[in-house]
Amino acid sequence: MSAKIIDGNAVADEIKKRVSSDAAELTATGSKPHLTAVQIGENPASKIYTNMQAKACESVGIEYELLNLPAEISQDDLLAKISELNASAETTGIILQMPLPAQIDARKVQIAISPVKDVEGMHPENMGRLFYGGGVVAPCTPMAAVELLKRTRPDLAGAETVVVGHSEIVGKPIAMILLQSPDAAPTVTLCHIATKDLASHTRRADVLIVAAGVSQARWLSYRRRKKAGEDVRVPDLSPLISAEMIKPGAVVIDVAINRIPKGFDENGEPVKNEKGKNAMQTVGDVDFESAARIAGAITPVPGGVGPVTVAMLLANTVATAKAFG
Numbered sequence: 001m002s003a004k005i006i007d008g009n010a011v012a013d014e015i016k017k018r019v020s021s022d023a024a025e026l027t028a029t030g031s032k033p034h035l036t037a038v039q040i041g042e043n044p045a046s047k048i049y050t051n052m053q054a055k056a057c058e059s060v061g062i063e064y065e066l067l068n069l070p071a072e073i074s075q076d077d078l079l080a081k082i083s084e085l086n087a088s089a090e091t092t093g094i095i096l097q098m099p100l101p102a103q104i105d106a107r108k109v110q111i112a113i114s115p116v117k118d119v120e121g122m123h124p125e126n127m128g129r130l131f132y133g134g135g136v137v138a139p140c141t142p143m144a145a146v147e148l149l150k151r152t153r154p155d156l157a158g159a160e161t162v163v164v165g166h167s168e169i170v171g172k173p174i175a176m177i178l179l180q181s182p183d184a185a186p187t188v189t190l191c192h193i194a195t196k197d198l199a200s201h202t203r204r205a206d207v208l209i210v211a212a213g214v215s216q217a218r219w220l221s222y223r224r225r226k227k228a229g230e231d232v233r234v235p236d237l238s239p240l241i242s243a244e245m246i247k248p249g250a251v252v253i254d255v256a257i258n259r260i261p262k263g264f265d266e267n268g269e270p271v272k273n274e275k276g277k278n279a280m281q282t283v284g285d286v287d288f289e290s291a292a293r294i295a296g297a298i299t300p301v302p303g304g305v306g307p308v309t310v311a312m313l314l315a316n317t318v319a320t321a322k323a324f325g
């Protein structure tokens with residue numbers, strides 16, 4: 001069997017078209033959606049991310065503002081800034097860029113963002129609404145994963161669905177979103193680090209959603225321990241989910257984004273590219289090549305859940321502006 005490859009870029013484009021028309025309507029009525037991104041200090045990785053956000057917002061007619069705050073800002077000063085943005089008539093959505101410096105308690109700041117401007121859907125009030133059938137927004141990545149799944153398999157009633165990963169931002173909200181339709185919900189099993197015999201669960205899944213990030217976690221741990229001078233073995237970075245762990249014909253949604261070396265030299269250092277830098281690759285948690293021969297449909301990494309996540313951030317921004325702007 002050869003799986004249908006689920007095209008996240010195409011779905012993202014479709015969602016962006018809808019968002020663009022909603023944003024134009026809102027702007028015409030004088031309530032232009034305006035996303036303020038709060039970034040603390042300088043970070044090359046988040047710069048790439050904020051540039052991407054700015055471009056994505058611009059492409060659909062959402063105003064984007066990057067608020068750069070000093071790396072040494074205190075928790076109280078940051079909370080005061082968030083209060084200002086909560087009260088601002090211009091800002092309709094707020095996004096907090098990660099990572100945050102050590103003196104900042106990310107959870108406290110996230111909770112300080114008004115739930116009506118919480119475009120990431122991470123505020124406890126918005127998370128809580130997921131239990132009651134959904135509010136205005138939900139976390140972007142879980143929404144993206146479920147969107148791709150529903151477009152691939154619209155009838156999920158009673159489908160054996162296994163989610164690997166139970167984090168607050170991905171695994172748990174995916175389960176909550178899937179359970180929302182009272183009569184048409186799949187049967188959801190949440191697996192995690194303490195799950196015994198993972199394969200016994202994944203092999204019976206009609207729908208398999210994977211969000212663990214195992215290879216990247218192994219690589220980062222190896223790098224940290226090697227830097228600290230420990231005598232460590234090159235880690236096994238092979239994907240968590242092999243083809244043998246997949247039920248023939250299953251829909252596989254790979255949420256993970258693992259940025260890992262392409263290989264290692266005899267000294268345990270990553271092999272280099274032509275520029276002399278570590279040759280890296282972006283892969284998911286699923287062994288895509290072999291899984292695509294057994295699954296019914298599968299998302300690629302990159303090009304699957306990632307682009308739809310960005311589209312969902314835009315959709316949430318317009319949704320909050322529409323509901324509360």
Ligand code: NAD
Nearest residue numbers: 141165166167170192193211212213255256257305306309
């Ligand atoms: P996390 O580290 O918070 O959670 C990882 C989860 O995986 C935990 O529930 C843990 O118990 C589970 N896990 C770890 N090892 C396991 C194992 N061997 N067997 C079974 N379960 C195991 O990570 P997260 O923030 O939830 O992110 C998960 C993945 O999703 C990462 O790869 C991340 O990069 C990716 N992600 C992608 C997007 C996107 O836009 N596509 C957005 C957010 C996160």
